[in-house]
Amino acid sequence: MTDQADLERGYRRLLAWYPREFRRENGQEILAVLMAGARDGQRRPGLAESADLIRGGVWMRLRPSVPRSARTVQAAVRLMYAGAAVSAVGLITGLALIIVDIQVAARGQFLGHSLTAHKPVVITAWIVVGLAGVSMWLWMARANGQGRNWARILSVVLVVLATLQLRGAFTRPGSHAGSGVSVLYYGGAVLFVAAWLAGGAAVWLLWRPASTAFFKPPGSAQALHQAHMAELDRLRSSRARSPRQV
Numbered sequence: 001m002t003d004q005a006d007l008e009r010g011y012r013r014l015l016a017w018y019p020r021e022f023r024r025e026n027g028q029e030i031l032a033v034l035m036a037g038a039r040d041g042q043r044r045p046g047l048a049e050s051a052d053l054i055r056g057g058v059w060m061r062l063r064p065s066v067p068r069s070a071r072t073v074q075a076a077v078r079l080m081y082a083g084a085a086v087s088a089v090g091l092i093t094g095l096a097l098i099i100v101d102i103q104v105a106a107r108g109q110f111l112g113h114s115l116t117a118h119k120p121v122v123i124t125a126w127i128v129v130g131l132a133g134v135s136m137w138l139w140m141a142r143a144n145g146q147g148r149n150w151a152r153i154l155s156v157v158l159v160v161l162a163t164l165q166l167r168g169a170f171t172r173p174g175s176h177a178g179s180g181v182s183v184l185y186y187g188g189a190v191l192f193v194a195a196w197l198a199g200g201a202a203v204w205l206l207w208r209p210a211s212t213a214f215f216k217p218p219g220s221a222q223a224l225h226q227a228h229m230a231e232l233d234r235l236r237s238s239r240a241r242s243p244r245q246v
Contacts, residue, residue, distance in 0.1 A: 017057025070214040076205035083198040084137030090191040091130035
C-alpha cells in the first residue's frame, strides 16, 4: 500500500506539468492509466516515463490548439514564437553589451549610456525585464492559440507599447564607445525592430475576419478539446506499447 501511495504521489507531481484545465478534465483517467501500467512493487516513476510526461506537459502548455482551418491564427502564433526567439537573441546581445561595458569601465573609459554607471540592481532588473519579455511572447502565443479573446486584445496593447519605444531603441552610443560596442547597440536595435514587426504582423493577422471566428466559442473550445483528446490518446497508446521502467 505504501508503494502504491508513493507511486501515485510521484505521478501527481509529474502531471502538474500539464495545464490545469487538462488535469481537471482528464487527470484521474490518466492517473488510472499510469497506475494500471505500473509494475508490482514499483515505488516511483521511471526516468524515461518521467521525461515523457514532463515533455508532454510542457508541449501542451506551449502548443497552440489552432485548427488547420484558422490559417491566419496559425501564422500569427508562429510569428509570436519567432518574436520570442528574436527577443531571446536580443537579451543575449544585451548581456554581451554589459560585459563589454564593464571591461571598458575597468579601463577608465565610459560609454555615453553606460549600464555600469548604475547600480547592479538596475542591471538585474533589466535582465529580469528581458526574460519577462520572452515569457510574454510565449504566453501570448499560447493564449491566442487557444482562442482567448483577451489575449488578442492584450497583444494590441503590447504592440502599441513597443511602438512607443521604437525611438529609444536607436539611441546613439556615446563618443567613447568602440566599434564593437556600436555594433552591439545597433544590433540590439535591429533585433528590437524585427520583434516589433513580428508583433505587428501577428496582431494584424489576429484581427483578420478569418481569425475572428476562432476567437468565438465553440470554435476555440472545440479546438482545445481536440488538443486534450490527442494528448490523452497519446498517453494511452504509449503506456499500452511500452512496459514501465522502475
